[in-house]
Amino acid sequence: MSERILTELAESFGKLFMVGLKVSIPLTLAAFSTGLMIAFLVALVQITKIPVLKQLMRIYVWIIRGTPMIVQLFVVYFGLPNIGIRFSSFVSAWIVMSLSVGAYCSETVRAAIQSVPIGQLEACYCDGLSFWQAMIHVIVPQALRTAFPPLSNSIIGLVKDTSLAYNVALVEILATAQRIASRTYDYFWLYLEAGLIYLIFCSVLTVVQRKTEAWLERRR
Amino acid sequence: MYTLLNVNKKFGDNVVLKNVSLDVNQGDVVAILGPSGSGKTTLLRCAGYLTKADSGTLIMDDQQYDMKKISSRALRNYRRKVGFVFQTFNLYGNKTALGNVTLGLRVSQKMPKEQAEAIGKELLERVGLADRMDYYPSKLSGGQQQRVAIARALATNPEVVLFDEPTSALDPELTGEVLTVIKQLADEGRTMIVVTHEMEFARKVATRVVFMEDGEIVEENTAKEFFENPQKERTKEFIYKSTTWASVNQKDEEAAEALPQGE
Ligand SMILES: Nc1ncnc2c1ncn2[C@@H]1O[C@H](COP(=O)(O)OP(=O)(O)OP(=O)(O)O)[C@@H](O)[C@H]1O
Ligand SMILES: [Mg+2]
Numbered sequence: 001m002s003e004r005i006l007t008e009l010a011e012s013f014g015k016l017f018m019v020g021l022k023v024s025i026p027l028t029l030a031a032f033s034t035g036l037m038i039a040f041l042v043a044l045v046q047i048t049k050i051p052v053l054k055q056l057m058r059i060y061v062w063i064i065r066g067t068p069m070i071v072q073l074f075v076v077y078f079g080l081p082n083i084g085i086r087f088s089s090f091v092s093a094w095i096v097m098s099l100s101v102g103a104y105c106s107e108t109v110r111a112a113i114q115s116v117p118i119g120q121l122e123a124c125y126c127d128g129l130s131f132w133q134a135m136i137h138v139i140v141p142q143a144l145r146t147a148f149p150p151l152s153n154s155i156i157g158l159v160k161d162t163s164l165a166y167n168v169a170l171v172e173i174l175a176t177a178q179r180i181a182s183r184t185y186d187y188f189w190l191y192l193e194a195g196l197i198y199l200i201f202c203s204v205l206t207v208v209q210r211k212t213e214a215w216l217e218r219r220r
Numbered sequence: 221m222y223t224l225l226n227v228n229k230k231f232g233d234n235v236v237l238k239n240v241s242l243d244v245n246q247g248d249v250v251a252i253l254g255p256s257g258s259g260k261t262t263l264l265r266c267a268g269y270l271t272k273a274d275s276g277t278l279i280m281d282d283q284q285y286d287m288k289k290i291s292s293r294a295l296r297n298y299r300r301k302v303g304f305v306f307q308t309f310n311l312y313g314n315k316t317a318l319g320n321v322t323l324g325l326r327v328s329q330k331m332p333k334e335q336a337e338a339i340g341k342e343l344l345e346r347v348g349l350a351d352r353m354d355y356y357p358s359k360l361s362g363g364q365q366q367r368v369a370i371a372r373a374l375a376t377n378p379e380v381v382l383f384d385e386p387t388s389a390l391d392p393e394l395t396g397e398v399l400t401v402i403k404q405l406a407d408e409g410r411t412m413i414v415v416t417h418e419m420e421f422a423r424k425v426a427t428r429v430v431f432m433e434d435g436e437i438v439e440e441n442t443a444k445e446f447f448e449n450p451q452k453e454r455t456k457e458f459i460y461k462s463t464t465w466a467s468v469n470q471k472d473e474e475a476a477e478a479l480p481q482g483e
Contacts, residue, residue: 119310122270126304127324127372128296137327141314220313220356 005189012180012190016197019176023090024162025201027172030094032155035101036109040140042102043110057106064103070164072096077168093165097158105147105154112147113139145216152209156202163198173197221246222380222411227276227287229262229435236262237273238435244380244413249406251422251443252415254432255458260415261307263432264384267413268304269295280379296328303373303381307388309365311357317344317368318353321375329376343371347401363394367401374405381405383414399425419462423447431455 042057064072077092087095116139124134144151166174177194181187222244229237236259244250252260265271266287267278276287278298285298311320321340325331331339344353347367357365366386373381386402387395395418403425405412416422422429422443429446431439431454439446439455450456 116313117308117310119306119308120312123304123306123310123312123369123372124323125270126268126299126302128299128328128376129324130292133327137323138312138314145314220358 005186008180008184008186009189009193012177012193013197015180016173016176016194017200019171020173020197020201023170023172024159027090027093027097027162027165027170028155028158031097032101032158034094034098035105036151038098038102039105039109042106043113046106046110047113060099061103061106064099069096069100069161070167072099073164073168089165089168089170092168093162093170097161100161101154101158105151108147108150108154109143112143115146116142145220148213148216149209152205152212156205156209159201159205160198221280223277223279224263224267225277225279227263227266228274229259229266229271229276230274236435237266237276240276240432240435240437242413242430242437244411246411247409248411248428249426250413250428250430251426252413252430252432253417253419253422253458253462254438258432259435260432261384264304264382264413264415268302268382269298270304300329300376301379303376303378305366305369305373305381305383305386307385309357309362309369309389311365311368311372313357316354316356317349317360317364317371320357320368321372324372325375339375340371343374344368346374346404347371348397361394362390363397366390366398370398370401370405380411380413383412383416385415385417387416387418417462419459431458 042061045053045057073092073096076087076096077089080087120138120142121131121134124138129137162172163174165172166178169175171179173194174191177190181190184190224240224242227237227240229235240259240263242250242263252263254260262271266273266276269287269290273287278285278287280298280301283298285294290298311317312323315323318337318340321343322331322333322336325336325339326333329336341350341353344350347370349364349367349371352360352364352368355364357368360368366389370381370386383402387398390398399418399421402412402414402421406425406427414421414426426443429441429443430437431446431452433454439450439452441449441451446455447459450459
Protein backbone atom coordinates (compact mmCIF):
# COMPACT_ATOMS: atom_id res chain seq x y z
CA MET A 1 0.00 0.00 0.00
CA SER A 2 1.56 3.24 -1.12
CA GLU A 3 1.69 6.44 0.84
CA ARG A 4 -0.65 8.03 -1.67
CA ILE A 5 -3.32 5.47 -0.98
CA LEU A 6 -2.84 5.89 2.76
CA THR A 7 -3.39 9.65 2.59
CA GLU A 8 -6.34 9.12 0.30
CA LEU A 9 -7.90 6.59 2.66
CA ALA A 10 -7.34 8.83 5.65
CA GLU A 11 -9.13 11.64 3.84
CA SER A 12 -11.98 9.50 2.60
CA PHE A 13 -12.47 7.89 6.00
CA GLY A 14 -13.75 11.16 7.42
CA LYS A 15 -16.01 11.69 4.41
CA LEU A 16 -17.49 8.20 4.56
CA PHE A 17 -17.93 8.40 8.31
CA MET A 18 -19.74 11.75 8.07
CA VAL A 19 -22.01 10.48 5.31
CA GLY A 20 -22.80 7.54 7.56
CA LEU A 21 -23.67 9.86 10.43
CA LYS A 22 -25.68 12.24 8.27
CA VAL A 23 -27.45 9.83 5.92
CA SER A 24 -27.23 6.12 6.78
CA ILE A 25 -27.80 6.40 10.53
CA PRO A 26 -30.71 8.87 10.26
CA LEU A 27 -32.25 6.64 7.59
CA THR A 28 -31.83 3.62 9.85
CA LEU A 29 -33.37 5.36 12.85
CA ALA A 30 -36.23 6.87 10.86
CA ALA A 31 -37.06 3.57 9.16
CA PHE A 32 -36.73 1.61 12.36
CA SER A 33 -38.99 3.83 14.46
CA THR A 34 -41.64 4.09 11.76
CA GLY A 35 -41.34 0.37 11.10
CA LEU A 36 -41.71 -0.45 14.76
CA MET A 37 -44.94 1.53 14.92
CA ILE A 38 -46.21 -0.36 11.89
CA ALA A 39 -45.14 -3.65 13.45
CA PHE A 40 -46.96 -2.72 16.65
CA LEU A 41 -50.16 -1.87 14.80
CA VAL A 42 -50.00 -5.06 12.73
CA ALA A 43 -49.40 -7.07 15.91
CA LEU A 44 -52.38 -5.46 17.66
CA VAL A 45 -54.62 -6.14 14.68
CA GLN A 46 -53.55 -9.80 14.78
CA ILE A 47 -54.06 -10.05 18.55
CA THR A 48 -57.45 -8.34 18.63
CA LYS A 49 -58.45 -10.24 15.48
CA ILE A 50 -60.17 -7.31 13.76
CA PRO A 51 -61.87 -9.08 10.81
CA VAL A 52 -61.05 -7.43 7.45
CA LEU A 53 -58.03 -5.53 8.71
CA LYS A 54 -56.47 -8.76 9.88
CA GLN A 55 -56.60 -10.25 6.36
CA LEU A 56 -55.19 -7.06 4.87
CA MET A 57 -52.26 -7.13 7.30
CA ARG A 58 -51.59 -10.74 6.38
CA ILE A 59 -51.43 -9.80 2.71
CA TYR A 60 -49.09 -6.91 3.49
CA VAL A 61 -46.71 -9.13 5.44
CA TRP A 62 -46.88 -11.78 2.74
CA ILE A 63 -45.96 -9.33 -0.05
CA ILE A 64 -43.12 -7.62 1.81
CA ARG A 65 -41.56 -10.88 2.94
CA GLY A 66 -41.93 -12.47 -0.46
CA THR A 67 -40.27 -9.80 -2.60
CA PRO A 68 -36.70 -8.47 -2.61
CA MET A 69 -36.21 -5.11 -0.99
CA ILE A 70 -34.38 -3.82 -4.03
CA VAL A 71 -37.40 -4.55 -6.22
CA GLN A 72 -39.59 -2.67 -3.74
CA LEU A 73 -37.15 0.24 -3.89
CA PHE A 74 -37.29 0.30 -7.67
CA VAL A 75 -41.09 0.21 -7.66
CA VAL A 76 -41.28 3.15 -5.28
CA TYR A 77 -38.48 5.32 -6.67
CA PHE A 78 -38.54 4.55 -10.41
CA GLY A 79 -42.05 3.10 -10.76
CA LEU A 80 -44.37 5.39 -8.82
CA PRO A 81 -43.44 8.50 -10.90
CA ASN A 82 -45.22 6.78 -13.83
CA ILE A 83 -48.49 7.23 -11.95
CA GLY A 84 -47.54 10.70 -10.82
CA ILE A 85 -46.17 9.98 -7.37
CA ARG A 86 -42.64 11.20 -6.77
CA PHE A 87 -40.50 10.63 -3.70
CA SER A 88 -36.89 11.67 -3.11
CA SER A 89 -34.24 8.95 -2.76
CA PHE A 90 -34.22 9.30 1.00
CA VAL A 91 -37.99 9.20 1.37
CA SER A 92 -38.28 6.21 -0.99
CA ALA A 93 -35.72 4.30 1.05
CA TRP A 94 -37.44 5.36 4.26
CA ILE A 95 -40.83 4.10 3.05
CA VAL A 96 -39.54 0.77 1.78
CA MET A 97 -37.38 0.05 4.81
CA SER A 98 -40.16 1.01 7.24
CA LEU A 99 -42.54 -1.36 5.51
CA SER A 100 -39.90 -4.05 5.69
CA VAL A 101 -39.28 -3.58 9.41
CA GLY A 102 -43.02 -3.47 9.97
CA ALA A 103 -43.54 -6.80 8.26
CA TYR A 104 -40.53 -8.64 9.66
CA CYS A 105 -40.90 -7.39 13.23
CA SER A 106 -44.68 -7.72 13.56
CA GLU A 107 -44.43 -11.38 14.53
CA THR A 108 -41.72 -10.63 17.09
CA VAL A 109 -43.80 -7.83 18.59
CA ARG A 110 -46.96 -9.94 18.59
CA ALA A 111 -45.24 -12.79 20.41
CA ALA A 112 -43.71 -10.34 22.88
CA ILE A 113 -47.03 -8.65 23.65
CA GLN A 114 -48.68 -12.02 24.14
CA SER A 115 -45.90 -13.12 26.44
CA VAL A 116 -47.12 -10.60 29.02
CA PRO A 117 -49.72 -12.47 31.08
CA ILE A 118 -53.27 -11.38 30.20
CA GLY A 119 -53.94 -11.03 33.93
CA GLN A 120 -51.82 -7.88 33.99
CA LEU A 121 -54.12 -6.29 31.43
CA GLU A 122 -57.10 -7.27 33.57
CA ALA A 123 -55.40 -5.81 36.63
CA CYS A 124 -54.96 -2.56 34.69
CA TYR A 125 -58.67 -2.53 33.90
CA CYS A 126 -59.46 -3.04 37.58
CA ASP A 127 -57.12 -0.12 38.30
CA GLY A 128 -59.31 2.01 36.02
CA LEU A 129 -56.89 2.12 33.08
CA SER A 130 -58.11 2.04 29.49
CA PHE A 131 -56.76 -0.46 26.96
CA TRP A 132 -54.30 2.10 25.57
CA GLN A 133 -53.18 3.27 28.98
CA ALA A 134 -52.54 -0.35 29.92
CA MET A 135 -50.56 -0.83 26.72
CA ILE A 136 -48.42 2.24 27.31
CA HIS A 137 -47.74 1.80 31.02
CA VAL A 138 -47.64 -1.95 31.53
CA ILE A 139 -47.83 -4.20 28.49
CA VAL A 140 -45.59 -2.54 25.90
CA PRO A 141 -42.68 -1.79 28.27
CA GLN A 142 -42.53 -5.48 29.15
CA ALA A 143 -43.10 -6.61 25.58
CA LEU A 144 -40.25 -4.42 24.36
CA ARG A 145 -37.97 -5.93 26.95
CA THR A 146 -38.75 -9.40 25.62
CA ALA A 147 -38.50 -8.24 22.03
CA PHE A 148 -35.33 -6.25 22.59
CA PRO A 149 -32.75 -8.85 21.49
CA PRO A 150 -34.48 -9.76 18.20
CA LEU A 151 -35.34 -6.11 17.53
CA SER A 152 -31.79 -4.96 18.02
CA ASN A 153 -30.69 -7.64 15.61
CA SER A 154 -33.02 -6.18 13.02
CA ILE A 155 -31.74 -2.65 13.58
CA ILE A 156 -28.24 -3.91 12.91
CA GLY A 157 -29.48 -5.61 9.77
CA LEU A 158 -31.11 -2.35 8.80
CA VAL A 159 -27.84 -0.39 8.98
CA LYS A 160 -26.45 -2.73 6.35
CA ASP A 161 -29.63 -2.59 4.26
CA THR A 162 -29.27 1.18 3.88
CA SER A 163 -26.55 0.37 1.32
CA LEU A 164 -29.32 -0.87 -0.99
CA ALA A 165 -30.51 2.74 -1.29
CA TYR A 166 -27.36 3.28 -3.38
CA ASN A 167 -29.46 1.87 -6.21
CA VAL A 168 -32.01 4.67 -5.98
CA ALA A 169 -29.41 7.41 -6.13
CA LEU A 170 -29.10 8.02 -2.42
CA VAL A 171 -25.68 9.38 -1.62
CA GLU A 172 -24.90 7.14 1.32
CA ILE A 173 -21.69 5.40 2.40
CA LEU A 174 -21.31 3.05 -0.55
CA ALA A 175 -22.19 5.71 -3.16
CA THR A 176 -19.64 8.07 -1.63
CA ALA A 177 -16.93 5.42 -1.73
CA GLN A 178 -17.86 4.67 -5.32
CA ARG A 179 -17.58 8.33 -6.29
CA ILE A 180 -14.16 8.75 -4.76
CA ALA A 181 -12.92 5.50 -6.29
CA SER A 182 -14.14 6.42 -9.75
CA ARG A 183 -11.69 9.34 -9.63
CA THR A 184 -8.72 7.46 -8.16
CA TYR A 185 -9.45 3.90 -9.41
CA ASP A 186 -8.64 2.51 -5.93
CA TYR A 187 -11.84 0.48 -5.85
CA PHE A 188 -10.34 -2.25 -3.75
CA TRP A 189 -9.29 0.01 -0.90
CA LEU A 190 -12.31 2.27 -0.94
CA TYR A 191 -14.84 -0.54 -0.92
CA LEU A 192 -12.90 -2.15 1.91
CA GLU A 193 -13.06 1.13 3.74
CA ALA A 194 -16.81 1.40 3.14
CA GLY A 195 -17.13 -2.07 4.67
CA LEU A 196 -15.07 -0.93 7.63
CA ILE A 197 -17.42 2.00 8.24
CA TYR A 198 -20.42 -0.35 8.35
CA LEU A 199 -18.46 -2.62 10.67
CA ILE A 200 -17.79 0.27 13.04
CA PHE A 201 -21.41 1.38 13.15
CA CYS A 202 -22.67 -2.16 13.67
CA SER A 203 -20.11 -2.83 16.40
CA VAL A 204 -21.13 0.29 18.27
CA LEU A 205 -24.75 -0.84 18.05
CA THR A 206 -23.83 -4.30 19.32
CA VAL A 207 -22.12 -2.79 22.36
CA VAL A 208 -25.11 -0.53 23.02
CA GLN A 209 -27.37 -3.56 22.67
CA ARG A 210 -25.41 -5.54 25.25
CA LYS A 211 -25.29 -2.66 27.72
CA THR A 212 -29.00 -2.01 27.36
CA GLU A 213 -29.86 -5.67 27.82
CA ALA A 214 -27.86 -5.79 31.04
CA TRP A 215 -29.57 -2.63 32.22
CA LEU A 216 -33.02 -3.99 31.41
CA GLU A 217 -32.18 -7.21 33.21
CA ARG A 218 -31.43 -5.30 36.40
CA ARG A 219 -34.81 -3.57 36.27
CA ARG A 220 -37.03 -6.52 36.83
CA MET B 221 -75.26 -1.66 50.07
CA TYR B 222 -73.79 -3.78 47.26
CA THR B 223 -76.17 -5.96 45.32
CA LEU B 224 -75.83 -8.38 42.45
CA LEU B 225 -79.20 -8.95 40.84
CA ASN B 226 -80.21 -11.79 38.53
CA VAL B 227 -76.83 -12.48 36.99
CA ASN B 228 -76.87 -14.87 34.04
CA LYS B 229 -73.92 -16.15 32.08
CA LYS B 230 -73.42 -18.83 29.44
CA PHE B 231 -70.23 -19.93 27.76
CA GLY B 232 -71.60 -21.35 24.52
CA ASP B 233 -74.12 -23.95 25.65
CA ASN B 234 -72.63 -24.18 29.11
CA VAL B 235 -74.87 -22.29 31.52
CA VAL B 236 -72.49 -21.11 34.22
CA LEU B 237 -74.58 -18.62 36.22
CA LYS B 238 -78.33 -19.10 36.64
CA ASN B 239 -80.03 -15.96 37.85
CA VAL B 240 -77.66 -15.45 40.77
CA SER B 241 -78.47 -12.68 43.23
CA LEU B 242 -76.41 -11.60 46.19
CA ASP B 243 -76.96 -8.82 48.67
CA VAL B 244 -73.98 -7.57 50.65
CA ASN B 245 -74.25 -5.24 53.62
CA GLN B 246 -71.73 -2.68 54.77
CA GLY B 247 -68.96 -4.41 56.71
CA ASP B 248 -69.92 -7.89 55.57
CA VAL B 249 -67.25 -10.42 54.72
CA VAL B 250 -68.97 -12.85 52.38
CA ALA B 251 -67.18 -16.12 51.74
CA ILE B 252 -68.23 -17.89 48.57
CA LEU B 253 -67.69 -21.63 48.79
CA GLY B 254 -68.49 -24.34 46.33
CA PRO B 255 -67.04 -27.15 44.29
CA SER B 256 -64.78 -26.56 41.32
CA GLY B 257 -66.65 -25.39 38.24
CA SER B 258 -69.64 -24.07 40.20
CA GLY B 259 -69.19 -20.57 38.77
CA LYS B 260 -67.57 -18.72 41.68
CA THR B 261 -64.81 -17.14 39.62
CA THR B 262 -67.22 -16.31 36.82
CA LEU B 263 -69.54 -14.52 39.25
CA LEU B 264 -66.68 -12.47 40.64
CA ARG B 265 -65.29 -11.69 37.19
CA CYS B 266 -68.72 -10.53 36.05
CA ALA B 267 -68.92 -8.29 39.11
CA GLY B 268 -65.51 -6.86 38.16
CA TYR B 269 -66.54 -6.37 34.51
CA LEU B 270 -63.74 -8.68 33.42
CA THR B 271 -66.28 -11.04 31.89
CA LYS B 272 -69.45 -9.66 30.36
CA ALA B 273 -72.55 -11.18 31.91
CA ASP B 274 -75.42 -12.05 29.57
CA SER B 275 -77.70 -10.13 31.89
CA GLY B 276 -77.67 -8.80 35.42
CA THR B 277 -77.59 -5.61 37.43
CA LEU B 278 -75.23 -4.24 40.04
CA ILE B 279 -76.57 -1.84 42.60
CA MET B 280 -74.26 0.27 44.70
CA ASP B 281 -74.90 3.58 46.44
CA ASP B 282 -78.30 3.89 44.75
CA GLN B 283 -76.53 3.65 41.43
CA GLN B 284 -77.45 0.90 39.00
CA TYR B 285 -74.95 -0.65 36.65
CA ASP B 286 -76.00 -2.90 33.80
CA MET B 287 -73.65 -5.88 33.84
CA LYS B 288 -73.98 -6.45 30.12
CA LYS B 289 -73.46 -2.97 28.81
CA ILE B 290 -71.85 -0.02 30.53
CA SER B 291 -70.45 3.32 29.39
CA SER B 292 -66.74 3.75 29.91
CA ARG B 293 -67.41 6.66 32.24
CA ALA B 294 -69.76 4.69 34.47
CA LEU B 295 -67.28 1.83 34.44
CA ARG B 296 -64.42 4.06 35.58
CA ASN B 297 -66.59 5.40 38.35
CA TYR B 298 -67.57 1.86 39.37
CA ARG B 299 -64.03 0.55 39.34
CA ARG B 300 -62.87 3.25 41.70
CA LYS B 301 -65.32 1.86 44.23
CA VAL B 302 -64.49 -1.81 43.76
CA GLY B 303 -61.13 -3.50 44.29
CA PHE B 304 -60.19 -6.85 42.76
CA VAL B 305 -57.61 -9.34 43.98
CA PHE B 306 -56.67 -12.19 41.65
CA GLN B 307 -55.70 -15.74 42.41
CA THR B 308 -52.48 -15.22 40.44
CA PHE B 309 -51.68 -11.73 41.87
CA ASN B 310 -51.14 -10.24 38.39
CA LEU B 311 -48.68 -7.61 39.55
CA TYR B 312 -47.20 -5.37 36.88
CA GLY B 313 -43.80 -6.86 36.10
CA ASN B 314 -42.31 -3.53 35.07
CA LYS B 315 -43.28 -1.70 38.26
CA THR B 316 -41.95 -1.86 41.79
CA ALA B 317 -44.27 -2.74 44.67
CA LEU B 318 -44.92 0.96 45.16
CA GLY B 319 -45.36 1.50 41.43
CA ASN B 320 -47.94 -1.28 41.36
CA VAL B 321 -49.98 0.35 44.08
CA THR B 322 -49.81 3.86 42.64
CA LEU B 323 -50.28 3.22 38.91
CA GLY B 324 -54.07 3.41 39.00
CA LEU B 325 -54.00 6.56 41.10
CA ARG B 326 -51.48 8.23 38.84
CA VAL B 327 -52.84 7.23 35.45
CA SER B 328 -56.56 6.78 35.96
CA GLN B 329 -57.13 9.34 38.69
CA LYS B 330 -54.40 11.70 37.47
CA MET B 331 -53.21 12.10 41.05
CA PRO B 332 -49.91 13.96 41.59
CA LYS B 333 -46.94 11.68 42.22
CA GLU B 334 -46.25 12.70 45.83
CA GLN B 335 -49.85 12.26 46.85
CA ALA B 336 -50.15 8.84 45.17
CA GLU B 337 -46.89 7.68 46.72
CA ALA B 338 -47.96 8.78 50.16
CA ILE B 339 -51.07 6.63 49.81
CA GLY B 340 -49.06 3.76 48.34
CA LYS B 341 -46.50 3.81 51.14
CA GLU B 342 -49.15 3.84 53.80
CA LEU B 343 -50.93 0.87 52.23
CA LEU B 344 -47.73 -1.12 51.82
CA GLU B 345 -46.94 -0.47 55.47
CA ARG B 346 -50.37 -1.75 56.39
CA VAL B 347 -49.77 -5.05 54.59
CA GLY B 348 -46.37 -5.32 56.26
CA LEU B 349 -44.18 -4.49 53.28
CA ALA B 350 -42.65 -1.17 54.29
CA ASP B 351 -39.21 -2.60 53.54
CA ARG B 352 -40.14 -3.95 50.10
CA MET B 353 -41.52 -0.82 48.38
CA ASP B 354 -38.79 -0.66 45.76
CA TYR B 355 -38.74 -4.37 44.94
CA TYR B 356 -39.91 -5.64 41.59
CA PRO B 357 -42.50 -8.45 41.71
CA SER B 358 -39.98 -11.05 40.53
CA LYS B 359 -37.96 -10.37 43.67
CA LEU B 360 -40.90 -10.94 46.01
CA SER B 361 -42.30 -14.21 47.38
CA GLY B 362 -45.80 -15.24 46.40
CA GLY B 363 -47.19 -14.16 49.73
CA GLN B 364 -45.51 -10.77 49.43
CA GLN B 365 -46.78 -10.37 45.87
CA GLN B 366 -50.33 -11.09 46.96
CA ARG B 367 -50.02 -8.56 49.77
CA VAL B 368 -48.85 -5.95 47.26
CA ALA B 369 -51.85 -6.89 45.11
CA ILE B 370 -54.13 -6.34 48.09
CA ALA B 371 -52.55 -2.94 48.73
CA ARG B 372 -53.07 -2.13 45.06
CA ALA B 373 -56.75 -3.11 45.26
CA LEU B 374 -57.12 -0.79 48.25
CA ALA B 375 -55.49 2.21 46.57
CA THR B 376 -58.75 3.95 45.74
CA ASN B 377 -60.17 3.09 49.16
CA PRO B 378 -62.91 1.00 47.52
CA GLU B 379 -66.21 0.28 49.20
CA VAL B 380 -66.03 -3.39 48.28
CA VAL B 381 -63.05 -5.66 47.61
CA LEU B 382 -63.49 -8.85 45.60
CA PHE B 383 -61.02 -11.71 46.18
CA ASP B 384 -60.80 -14.77 43.93
CA GLU B 385 -59.08 -17.54 45.87
CA PRO B 386 -56.36 -15.21 47.13
CA THR B 387 -54.24 -18.01 48.58
CA SER B 388 -54.75 -20.86 46.12
CA ALA B 389 -51.62 -20.10 44.12
CA LEU B 390 -49.45 -19.93 47.23
CA ASP B 391 -47.24 -22.47 48.89
CA PRO B 392 -48.92 -23.66 52.09
CA GLU B 393 -46.47 -21.86 54.33
CA LEU B 394 -47.29 -18.52 52.68
CA THR B 395 -51.08 -18.59 52.93
CA GLY B 396 -51.09 -17.49 56.56
CA GLU B 397 -49.54 -14.08 55.95
CA VAL B 398 -52.11 -13.27 53.26
CA LEU B 399 -55.08 -14.50 55.26
CA THR B 400 -53.84 -12.46 58.21
CA VAL B 401 -53.92 -9.32 56.10
CA ILE B 402 -57.45 -10.10 54.89
CA LYS B 403 -58.56 -10.75 58.45
CA GLN B 404 -57.09 -7.43 59.48
CA LEU B 405 -59.17 -5.72 56.77
CA ALA B 406 -62.23 -7.56 58.01
CA ASP B 407 -61.56 -6.31 61.52
CA GLU B 408 -61.35 -2.77 60.17
CA GLY B 409 -64.83 -3.24 58.76
CA ARG B 410 -63.93 -3.46 55.08
CA THR B 411 -66.70 -4.96 52.95
CA MET B 412 -65.37 -7.97 51.09
CA ILE B 413 -66.45 -10.90 48.97
CA VAL B 414 -63.94 -13.74 49.13
CA VAL B 415 -64.08 -16.84 46.97
CA THR B 416 -62.10 -19.40 48.93
CA HIS B 417 -61.40 -23.03 49.61
CA GLU B 418 -60.01 -22.24 53.05
CA MET B 419 -62.75 -23.52 55.32
CA GLU B 420 -61.11 -22.32 58.50
CA PHE B 421 -60.80 -18.88 57.05
CA ALA B 422 -64.48 -18.83 56.08
CA ARG B 423 -65.42 -20.09 59.52
CA LYS B 424 -63.33 -17.58 61.44
CA VAL B 425 -63.34 -14.44 59.30
CA ALA B 426 -66.50 -14.44 57.19
CA THR B 427 -69.68 -12.93 58.53
CA ARG B 428 -71.71 -14.72 55.89
CA VAL B 429 -71.19 -17.77 53.75
CA VAL B 430 -72.64 -18.42 50.32
CA PHE B 431 -72.52 -21.93 48.91
CA MET B 432 -72.63 -22.24 45.14
CA GLU B 433 -73.18 -25.26 42.96
CA ASP B 434 -73.87 -25.55 39.23
CA GLY B 435 -74.21 -21.82 38.80
CA GLU B 436 -76.70 -21.34 41.59
CA ILE B 437 -76.58 -20.23 45.19
CA VAL B 438 -77.66 -23.34 47.06
CA GLU B 439 -77.41 -22.06 50.58
CA GLU B 440 -76.68 -18.75 52.23
CA ASN B 441 -76.35 -18.03 55.92
CA THR B 442 -74.35 -16.40 58.67
CA ALA B 443 -70.97 -18.10 58.96
CA LYS B 444 -71.85 -19.55 62.35
CA GLU B 445 -75.16 -21.01 61.22
CA PHE B 446 -73.73 -22.21 57.96
CA PHE B 447 -71.11 -24.39 59.59
CA GLU B 448 -72.97 -25.39 62.74
CA ASN B 449 -76.35 -25.93 61.24
CA PRO B 450 -76.23 -26.47 57.49
CA GLN B 451 -79.68 -26.81 55.92
CA LYS B 452 -79.16 -28.65 52.65
CA GLU B 453 -77.85 -32.19 52.24
CA ARG B 454 -75.40 -30.97 49.61
CA THR B 455 -73.99 -28.34 51.93
CA LYS B 456 -73.55 -30.81 54.79
CA GLU B 457 -71.73 -33.15 52.51
CA PHE B 458 -69.46 -30.37 51.26
CA ILE B 459 -68.60 -29.16 54.76
CA TYR B 460 -68.00 -32.70 55.93
CA LYS B 461 -65.74 -33.54 53.01
CA SER B 462 -63.80 -30.28 53.16
CA THR B 463 -63.20 -30.45 56.88
CA THR B 464 -62.17 -34.09 56.95
CA TRP B 465 -59.95 -33.36 54.02
CA ALA B 466 -58.57 -30.31 55.79
CA SER B 467 -57.69 -32.28 58.89
CA VAL B 468 -55.25 -34.35 56.89
CA ASN B 469 -54.13 -31.39 54.82
CA GLN B 470 -51.26 -29.38 56.11
CA LYS B 471 -52.22 -26.32 54.06
CA ASP B 472 -55.47 -25.74 55.92
CA GLU B 473 -53.95 -26.56 59.26
CA GLU B 474 -51.29 -23.95 58.85
CA ALA B 475 -53.77 -21.36 57.68
CA ALA B 476 -55.88 -22.11 60.70
CA GLU B 477 -52.89 -21.74 62.98
CA ALA B 478 -51.82 -18.51 61.37
CA LEU B 479 -55.18 -16.82 61.74
CA PRO B 480 -55.70 -16.38 65.45
CA GLN B 481 -52.15 -15.11 65.77
CA GLY B 482 -52.72 -12.25 63.31
CA GLU B 483 -51.21 -8.94 64.38
N1 LIG C 1 -63.53 -18.27 29.53
C1 LIG C 1 -64.30 -19.37 29.59
N2 LIG C 1 -64.73 -19.97 28.45
C2 LIG C 1 -65.52 -21.07 28.50
N3 LIG C 1 -65.92 -21.66 29.63
C3 LIG C 1 -65.53 -21.12 30.81
C4 LIG C 1 -64.69 -19.96 30.83
N4 LIG C 1 -64.47 -19.64 32.13
C5 LIG C 1 -65.11 -20.56 32.86
N5 LIG C 1 -65.76 -21.46 32.07
C6 LIG C 1 -66.59 -22.56 32.54
O1 LIG C 1 -67.52 -22.07 33.46
C7 LIG C 1 -67.72 -22.95 34.53
C8 LIG C 1 -67.49 -22.25 35.85
O2 LIG C 1 -66.14 -21.89 35.95
P1 LIG C 1 -65.55 -21.04 37.13
O3 LIG C 1 -64.14 -20.77 36.83
O4 LIG C 1 -66.42 -19.86 37.36
O5 LIG C 1 -65.69 -22.04 38.32
P2 LIG C 1 -65.13 -21.91 39.81
O6 LIG C 1 -66.30 -22.13 40.70
O7 LIG C 1 -64.38 -20.67 39.98
O8 LIG C 1 -64.19 -23.18 39.92
P3 LIG C 1 -62.77 -23.35 40.70
O9 LIG C 1 -63.11 -23.66 42.11
O10 LIG C 1 -62.13 -24.52 40.03
O11 LIG C 1 -62.00 -22.10 40.54
C9 LIG C 1 -66.81 -24.14 34.27
O12 LIG C 1 -67.58 -25.16 33.68
C10 LIG C 1 -65.80 -23.61 33.31
O13 LIG C 1 -65.36 -24.63 32.46
MG1 LIG D 1 -62.33 -20.22 40.38
